[in-house]
Amino acid sequence: MLRDELRQILEKGLRDVEADWTVPAAIINDPEMHDAERERVFGRSWVFLAHESEIPERGDYVVRYISEDQFIVCRDEDGEVRGHLNSCRHRGMQVCRAEMGNASHFRCPYHGWTYNNKGSLVGVPAGREAYGNKLDKSLWQLKPVPKLGTYKGLVFGCLDPDAPSLDDYLGDMKFYLDIVLDRSDAGLQVVGAPQRWVVDANWKLGADNFIGDAYHTMMTHRSMVELGLAPPDPKFALYGEHVHTEHGHGLGIIGPPPGIPLPEFLGMPENIVEQLQRRLSPEQVEVFRPVAFIHGTVFPNLSIGNFLMSKDHVSPPTSFLTLRLWHPIGPDKMEIMSFFLVEKEAPDWYKEESYQAYVRTFGISGAFEQDDAENWRSITRVLGAQYAKKMELNYQMGRGVYEPDPDWPGPGKAFPMDYAEANQRNFMEYWMQLMVTDPASHTGNGKVSDEAAAEALARAEA
């Protein structure tokens, strides 16, 4: 149950975001909001766990998180991708304490219960003496992720067994995701382990920034323009399309500033351009051709950055692709996981240039990254205080300026300039809707989730 006070803030917020285009500041840094969000938002959304290329071989695993629950995401001995709750069925100990590795079997470090990588309990120390061989191991498999799904190499998990399918959840956003994920025959590879760091900021600020905030570049990243690492027109991020879809997803697609010639298709290598023209639909090719920057968020906490940037002030710009997860670890703290991806079939020189452009701009020590994080920390600190919390935040950009663009060839609601806040309103509105909707009475009930777990295991073993 949501406390009355929270419910009132959110219900007023829902009315205001429609009528006044404002959002209550209290949603950013409040411990009770955060508690409710864990269940109502992260308990019901499809959350990004891993890219398949991180676990290419049988036995490979990574440990990943949905809110506070941790899952072993692995490729089992038959090559299938699985997700198991990282908690032993005996006393709940973490089964894997390394965050990545390769194992056909996992042995719990507390008492030694041993599971294969399909999640079945296969071994119990002193089974005869301690359990008289009467422990029915088939009832004590690792709990599977209630729902696990893969889209073009991205593995997502969902805690709500009644959630819509991943396909429905991504919906029209798939048109845009494909442009990034599906432009080469062999697909993408994550290079190295993701960079991870903790920032004293609420996760929604990262999601909000990537989903639609082209406007901050002029001020926050001004020094990048001065250093020659961003285009010389400080309003470069204005010249784009601002698009959102159902379930809170959205993105900005930015083309070249007027009078600045930029290579087509983000300047990607020739062999990839040849493949993408064949693989993508004519509409997708049309959308992608003039692109210089793509920034977006898959609700709730997965963001995409596909940018054309220089690694220094003398080199020509190179494109790079980063996925980033804003993993909440408190109302005022998140762990950022930043993945660098590149087409497997890209030439080596491109992979190297692309990686360097990424680490120097949006890697952990990248200049853009640090500019942004400082703002998010400060906002979080300010909005955690009692008087500040009562404010409304202004989401009115583009009001009375732009109408939806009737000529846009892609799905979703598109606006003709990227200085708009329609995507952010759409995100916040969906978030608030989830927050005020009480979870169906049977979800979270142990019995049903046991059934879901048994079903998942039956599917897995079939």
Place this chain on the structure above:
Amino acid sequence: MTIIHNAGQDPIIQIANEFTVIQVSYVSTGQRERLLVSSPRLGFQTLLDPLQLESLTWQPPETYSKLLDTPYGPGAELNARPLSALLGKD
């Protein structure tokens, strides 16, 4: 993988994951050639000849799951007796 050396300076291959450590080395005594597989943490070891090793190559993953039924090694043949049975028996 690490390569370490035993007292006789023969190489030992050591592989490990977060769950255990295992060592493999080559042993020959005259006509006999075997691989010595040992678990330094649990104290077990086995000498495998070519046919035994060959038989491993066609085992499905379930075989190893069955072998791990006793994850700390054999224990089922232990004859557990209550401590009370030992008391008052000087």
